[in-house]
Amino acid sequence: MYKTAYLDLPPLRGAAGTVSLPGSKSISNRVLLLAGLSEGETLVHDLLDSDDTKVMIAALRELGCELHHRDDGVLSVIGLGGRLRQKQAQLFLGNAGTAMRPLTAALAVLAATQGGQFELSGVPRMHERPIGDLVDALRALGCPIDCLGQEGYPPLRLRGPAPLSLTAPVQVRGDVSSQFLTALLLALPLVAAGGVDGQAPRDIVIEVTGELISKPYVQITLDLLARFGVQVQRDADWQRFVIPAGSRYASPGVVHVEGDASSASYFVALGAIAADQAPVRIEGVGSSSVQGDVRFVEAAQAMGAAVTLGPNWLEVRRGAWPLRALDLDCNHIPDAAMTLAVMALYADGPTVLRNIASWRVKETDRIAAMATELRKLGAEVEEGPDWLRVFPLQHWQPAAIHTYDDHRVAMCFSLAAFNGLVPGRSEEAVPVRILDPQCVAKTFPDYFETLFSVVQARPQDIPVITIDGPTASGKGTLTDEVARALGYGVLDSGSLYRVTGLAAHRAGLDLNDGAAVAALVPTLDLRFEEGRVLLDEEDVSNELRQEATGLMASQVGAHPPVRQALHQLQLDFRRLPGLVADGRDMGTAIFPDASLKVFLTASAATRAERRFNQLISKGVPAKLDDLRADLEARDARDKTRSASPLQAAADAIELDNSAHSVEASKDLVLGWWQTKRPFPH
Numbered sequence: 001m002y003k004t005a006y007l008d009l010p011p012l013r014g015a016a017g018t019v020s021l022p023g024s025k026s027i028s029n030r031v032l033l034l035a036g037l038s039e040g041e042t043l044v045h046d047l048l049d050s051d052d053t054k055v056m057i058a059a060l061r062e063l064g065c066e067l068h069h070r071d072d073g074v075l076s077v078i079g080l081g082g083r084l085r086q087k088q089a090q091l092f093l094g095n096a097g098t099a100m101r102p103l104t105a106a107l108a109v110l111a112a113t114q115g116g117q118f119e120l121s122g123v124p125r126m127h128e129r130p131i132g133d134l135v136d137a138l139r140a141l142g143c144p145i146d147c148l149g150q151e152g153y154p155p156l157r158l159r160g161p162a163p164l165s166l167t168a169p170v171q172v173r174g175d176v177s178s179q180f181l182t183a184l185l186l187a188l189p190l191v192a193a194g195g196v197d198g199q200a201p202r203d204i205v206i207e208v209t210g211e212l213i214s215k216p217y218v219q220i221t222l223d224l225l226a227r228f229g230v231q232v233q234r235d236a237d238w239q240r241f242v243i244p245a246g247s248r249y250a251s252p253g254v255v256h257v258e259g260d261a262s263s264a265s266y267f268v269a270l271g272a273i274a275a276d277q278a279p280v281r282i283e284g285v286g287s288s289s290v291q292g293d294v295r296f297v298e299a300a301q302a303m304g305a306a307v308t309l310g311p312n313w314l315e316v317r318r319g320a321w322p323l324r325a326l327d328l329d330c331n332h333i334p335d336a337a338m339t340l341a342v343m344a345l346y347a348d349g350p351t352v353l354r355n356i357a358s359w360r361v362k363e364t365d366r367i368a369a370m371a372t373e374l375r376k377l378g379a380e381v382e383e384g385p386d387w388l389r390v391f392p393l394q395h396w397q398p399a400a401i402h403t404y405d406d407h408r409v410a411m412c413f414s415l416a417a418f419n420g421l422v423p424g425r426s427e428e429a430v431p432v433r434i435l436d437p438q439c440v441a442k443t444f445p446d447y448f449e450t451l452f453s454v455v456q457a458r459p460q461d462i463p464v465i466t467i468d469g470p471t472a473s474g475k476g477t478l479t480d481e482v483a484r485a486l487g488y489g490v491l492d493s494g495s496l497y498r499v500t501g502l503a504a505h506r507a508g509l510d511l512n513d514g515a516a517v518a519a520l521v522p523t524l525d526l527r528f529e530e531g532r533v534l535l536d537e538e539d540v541s542n543e544l545r546q547e548a549t550g551l552m553a554s555q556v557g558a559h560p561p562v563r564q565a566l567h568q569l570q571l572d573f574r575r576l577p578g579l580v581a582d583g584r585d586m587g588t589a590i591f592p593d594a595s596l597k598v599f600l601t602a603s604a605a606t607r608a609e610r611r612f613n614q615l616i617s618k619g620v621p622a623k624l625d626d627l628r629a630d631l632e633a634r635d636a637r638d639k640t641r642s643a644s645p646l647q648a649a650a651d652a653i654e655l656d657n658s659a660h661s662v663e664a665s666k667d668l669v670l671g672w673w674q675t676k677r678p679f680p681h
């Protein structure tokens with residue numbers, strides 16, 4: 001996951017390959033609650049690992065359920081069997097509506113029937129998301145509920161015992177959010193069984209007032225209840241639901257969570273926009289999916305996507321291009337429909353998304369958020385209380401997209417990076433900046449990594465920052481810090497020279513024989529893994545850092561054929577979303593087109609002292625005078641060699657960090673980087 005303040009997506013040009021979707025959020029949290037209320041053990045396969053499931057798991061643990069992650073990735077849940085083990089708890093539920101609503105209903109009923117007191121709270125945005133319709137329905141049943149802040153909003157206190165009146169149907173509004181109905185459906189089997197509060201089993205009737213929205217999500221609830229032994233009857237127009245007397249949660253033993261169909265929408269759109277050679281294959285959802293959002297596929301097809309469906313996979317290619325404009329009632333795909341708003345930028349006319357009032361009460365006011373951010377890209381957008389009209393875009397502007405702590409805003413705006421594919425567009429393609437990219441943790445922590453694994457960019461569009469300079473000037477340290485702040489990859493080019501020197505030495509080669517050492521390079525079996533270097537599968541990282549290896553590196557690096565042999569290997573590090581490259585000739589020879597070049601120096605005395613401290617702290621014996629002599633010798637050789645001598649590129653910014661901390665140097669470089677980027681400040 002990218003934990004950076006922002007993530008810059010370079011202009012992207014194509015897409016192909018296979019993605020495996022994380023588990024569905026809606027299914028995961030419903031399954032967790034049902035398993036938590038059931039008797040016995042449920043083994044949950046392919047559960048989504050995200051912020052929203054983490055809060056649900058934490059809440060169930062607080063309530064006395066036993067949950068543990070097995071080594072094979074399966075979650076074992078031992079449920080409460082409908083009996084409260086903890087009668088008091090304070091539960092923090094983040095911004096997870098799929099935890100807040102059903103837990104409110106379940107704990108209100110449990111507190112009323114068995115006695116107890118529970119407080120449910122979340123992040124500030126959660127306290128702005130209405131829950132009054134559910135609270136009203138539960139209060140009418142007899143559950144004592146206090147709204148601790150504003151009436152009708154979390155945080156809530158649920159109290160008991162209190163007598164419930166279950167003879168009249170339970171009324172709930174269905175036209176603002178279907179999650180209130182889902183919450184009641186998940187919770188009320190607790191009382192249909194009877195017994196807990198000394199009452200006989202009875203039918204529980206739930207009646208929906210207003211037209212029920214998001215029916216497919218209610219269908220997921222009904223399907224999962226059936227898997228857990230509760231067969232709810234519903235009438236044809238989705239207004240009346242009956243939980244039969246005697247219904248009891250019964251764990252099915254094993255549950256497989258299918259891939260998240262809303263998450264699939266970004267990759268379906270990706271295929272429609274950019275898979276003009278080979279398809280994007282999406283594994284985890286397909287024609288046999290129970291999630292309503294698979295019907296996003298139909299909307300994408302209407303816009304031109306060419307889709308092949310299997311039972312649990314999809315393959316998507318570009319069909320019509322530009323995409324075809326759409327006018328759609330999105331009630332059945334409320335979450336995935338946000339993706340259409342960005343696809344609309346690539347369409348042949350204005351696209352209208354209708355019946356999306358529920359967007360206003362989600363993680364953020366999504367209608368306002370989408371309109372504001374689409375306009376930042378340059379788009380013309382019109383909005384109404386429950387609709388959005390998006391016009392196709394020709395003149396794209398580089399924009400820093402605010403994401404409102406809303407995972408879907410972040411994910412769907414990544415699709416704006418394909419503006420270089422807009423037909424007839426003559427301007428340079430522009431990058432897109434996604435602010436706070438880690439908000440995707442809510443449902444898809446590795447979204448951007450997954451995206452980068454199936455998209456292509458032109459190498460020249462992938463940004464590179466070079467940091468060259470003499471030994472022990474702090475290049476490696478600064479490179480790592482800058483790369484971490486930007487989410488970029490790292491090229492420690494010195495390690496390539498070091499490993500070449502080491503391998504040549506081990507092979508018994510004469511390090512002065514440039515041709516022989518160069519011939520060895522293509523035969524090297526090298527792997528770079530999270531800062532470690534593996535030579536023939538052996539981790540040689542420590543050996544590489546030794547001063548003796550540094551001298552070998554300096555020796556072999558003086559030969560032009562060796563430098564030539566390592567050239568392409570270094571270019572291959574230029575990968576999405578960007579690169580920070582550390583060495584001697586990064587800005588002069590390897591990446592002459594780098595957007596920012598830094599030449600890092602420090603006095604010889606400072607550098608010798610740093611290296612001394614570095615070695616001593618690792619328990620490697622060292623002498624300051626010897627180090628300084630070695631370092632000056634290495635500087636002299638690096639500066640005077642004929643092939644790519646150590647020198648600042650003409651367009652490099654020099655930074656003498658003798659008196660700067662690592663932090664200060666990093667801030668300077670990031671400041672320079674901002675001035676090189678096209679985004680408005």
Ligand SMILES: Nc1ncnc2c1ncn2[C@@H]1O[C@H](COP(=O)(O)OP(=O)(O)O)[C@@H](O)[C@H]1O
Pocket residue numbers: 470471472473474475476477478610611613614657660661662665
């Ligand atoms: N600006 C700095 N101030 C103080 N110490 C630094 C600074 N930059 C790097 N160092 C320290 O100096 C040592 C050498 O830095 P390193 O990044 O390995 O240098 P290089 O890659 O240029 O050889 C490390 O122990 C590092 O923590």
Ligand SMILES: Nc1ccn([C@@H]2O[C@H](COP(=O)(O)OP(=O)(O)O)[C@@H](O)[C@H]2O)c(=O)n1
Pocket residue numbers: 470471472473475476493494495497498550553554555557558582583584585586634638
């Ligand atoms: N791009 C590069 C990187 C390193 N090198 C050589 O490899 C040696 C070791 O590089 P390094 O960056 O690991 O060394 P330190 O600066 O960490 O001491 C340098 O002294 C250079 O001679 C090079 O020639 N070109």
